[in-house]
Amino acid sequence: MGGDREPDGSSKSDEEWERFLRESVEGTADAPKEPSARAREVAKRLRAEPDRAPDGWRSHTPAPPKRRTGWYVLGLLAAVLLLVVALAPGRILDLFAGDDPAAPTQAAETTRPTQAPPTVAPQRPTVDEPFRGSPAASWADGVAGIAVPKARAVGWMSKAEVERALARSRDFLVESNLDRGVLRGERPEKAIALINPRQKDVQNLLKTAFRTPGEKSDPLLLFSRFQPSRTRLVGDIVKTRGLLTYREGEHGALEVTADVTFVYPVTRADAVGDDAEIVRTIVRRELVMSWDDPAEVVTEPGTFSVVSYKYDMTNGGCGTPTGYLTPPFDKAPQSSKDTGPEMDPYDRSTPVGQDAPAGDECRRATRS
Numbered sequence: 001m002g003g004d005r006e007p008d009g010s011s012k013s014d015e016e017w018e019r020f021l022r023e024s025v026e027g028t029a030d031a032p033k034e035p036s037a038r039a040r041e042v043a044k045r046l047r048a049e050p051d052r053a054p055d056g057w058r059s060h061t062p063a064p065p066k067r068r069t070g071w072y073v074l075g076l077l078a079a080v081l082l083l084v085v086a087l088a089p090g091r092i093l094d095l096f097a098g099d100d101p102a103a104p105t106q107a108a109e110t111t112r113p114t115q116a117p118p119t120v121a122p123q124r125p126t127v128d129e130p131f132r133g134s135p136a137a138s139w140a141d142g143v144a145g146i147a148v149p150k151a152r153a154v155g156w157m158s159k160a161e162v163e164r165a166l167a168r169s170r171d172f173l174v175e176s177n178l179d180r181g182v183l184r185g186e187r188p189e190k191a192i193a194l195i196n197p198r199q200k201d202v203q204n205l206l207k208t209a210f211r212t213p214g215e216k217s218d219p220l221l222l223f224s225r226f227q228p229s230r231t232r233l234v235g236d237i238v239k240t241r242g243l244l245t246y247r248e249g250e251h252g253a254l255e256v257t258a259d260v261t262f263v264y265p266v267t268r269a270d271a272v273g274d275d276a277e278i279v280r281t282i283v284r285r286e287l288v289m290s291w292d293d294p295a296e297v298v299t300e301p302g303t304f305s306v307v308s309y310k311y312d313m314t315n316g317g318c319g320t321p322t323g324y325l326t327p328p329f330d331k332a333p334q335s336s337k338d339t340g341p342e343m344d345p346y347d348r349s350t351p352v353g354q355d356a357p358a359g360d361e362c363r364r365a366t367r368s
Contacts, residue, residue, distance in 0.1 A: 130265030145240030155252030
């Protein structure tokens with residue numbers, strides 16, 4: 001059977017074939033049409049989100065008209081900022097200087113550094129943050145900043161005895177430079193008890209220093225203290241950085257060297273309020289202690305002999321010794337002889353006492 005017949009077997013006429021071909025090309029009004037890609041996409045979204053009306057194909061929701069108040073607000077803020085800068089420039093510097101009180105504490109020293117700490121943006125210290133704008137802000141607090149090395153047997157001492165002597169050496173630094181009573185001017189009895197009572201020259205110094213301070217008998221040679229009627233410590237924290245080292249000394253003695261910097265934030269004794277002027281007095285000490293063999297040297301067990309002592313100090317006053325550190329408040333010079341060499345009190349890479357000022361001149365701190 002040929003393919004050109006109707007289902008009932010009859011063949012199509014030529015007119016019917018012509019109409020069929022024309023309608024296939026042009027289409028008819030009721031013929032189904034293939035949906036466009038846009039229509040298929042809309043239908044798909046409608047099936048997925050039946051409750052959401054589709055976006056119009058060529059529709060556009062205009063943005064709300066822009067308001068013109070922005071420039072006026074910016075202009076007003078700029079004027080206020082300029083006024084604040086003119087009246088209180090220091091406060092603006094505080095806001096943008098970038099000091100972070102939550103900055104991590106620096107790792108303890110294991111040897112003398114080779115350079116000074118980096119420069120920190122200057123900031124005005126406050127009662128709540130007395131170390132702002134200072135490298136000491138990231139130093140450890142109090143005794144935690146004094147690094148003690150691991151012990152080993154040296155000379156006449158066993159490892160355990162060396163460990164005990166190192167602990168007592170650190171105790172001396174705490175009792176002489178961190179004890180709150182001593183810092184308020186009290187006599188450092190616990191520290192003195194650790195010094196060999198048979199060492200006559202040092203004992204003579206101690207007897208004279210607290211009664212009649214002088215250039216060669218000044219308590220500040222070994223102890224940090226402030227006059228309570230004049231100066232008050234700010235807060236409970238003194239920042240420290242330094243370390244102990246040791247070696248075998250004469251006659252098999254254990255010779256311990258301490259090199260530690262202490263940073264004391266202070267204000268006037270009668271200062272009140274958050275705007276009190278704060279000065280940081282900075283003292284770096286180098287003390288050499290000899291833990292002698294009682295069989296070789298006349299000494300008392302549990303005490304050390306002083307081999308040498310020296311210190312650098314800034315913002316602590318100078319001139320005629322008074323037995324106390326005397327910070328220069330009200331931005332006044334330390335003394336009329338404030339003409340000594342400049343020094344960076346945070347630079348621990350140089351030896352203590354290098355370029356010491358002549359006579360009673362004061363060192364001039366490059367930063368505090």
